[in-house]
Amino acid sequence: TLLAKAVATESGANFIAVRGPEILSKWVGESERAIRKIFERARQAAPAVVFFDEIDAIAPARGARFDTSGVTDRIVNQMLAEMDGIQPLSNVVVIGATNRPDILDPALLRPGRFDRLIYVPPPDKEARKEIFKIHTKKVPLGEDVDLEKLAEMTEGYTGADIEAAVREAVMAKLREKLEVGKVEMRHFLEALKKVPPSLTKEDILRYERLAKELKKLTLG
Incomplete structure (x- = not known):
């Protein structure tokens, strides 16, 4: 879109x-x-x-x-x-x-x-890092939050998945204490357990194969 x-x-x-x-x-x-x-x-x-x-x-x-x-x-x-x-x-x-x-x-x-x-294709590591940056722009982050590491851990995640993971991390912080505070790395790790990736490696391979087949169809 x-x-x-x-x-x-x-x-x-x-x-x-x-x-x-x-x-x-x-x-x-x-x-x-x-x-x-x-x-x-x-x-x-x-x-x-x-x-x-x-x-x-x-x-x-x-x-x-x-x-x-x-x-x-x-x-x-x-x-x-x-x-x-x-x-x-x-x-x-x-x-x-x-x-x-x-x-x-x-x-x-x-x-x-x-x-x-x-x-x-789904976002690669660098793209996932940028997506995390966008969705955490207004989120107070703890000093231990490593967006690089989060990007590495989220292979198969779409942009929507990452947005949901950030939202879940914020909710995890709020559930601890009903007050606004810094979201720490542990909150993100907890969120990733609840928000799995939408795509598996098999899904990605299937879409790549479909793309090649359909491209041949349109060119033919």
């Missing part, structure tokens, strides 16, 4: 953010209508960036029947019609984010649609 916002800001374009699950409706035709309205807004506000977060919720492979009503099939059809249909989509960039690229409808990954695949 932050990357998509950065694209819009740097390009000076209007930013339209859409969470995939919000599109789904139990009423027949409402989901397709929502997609039409989004692209209509984008055309009117061009230049614009349309960002679909959790796009896998609304655009899984057609015929796979992830839902019994077939609404996702109709949403995919509507998206395809909007992205390269009769009405041109000028000065509008469409970006989608997903952690399940393997279930997306293949037609969306063809040229002229989502034809650029960018794999965003």
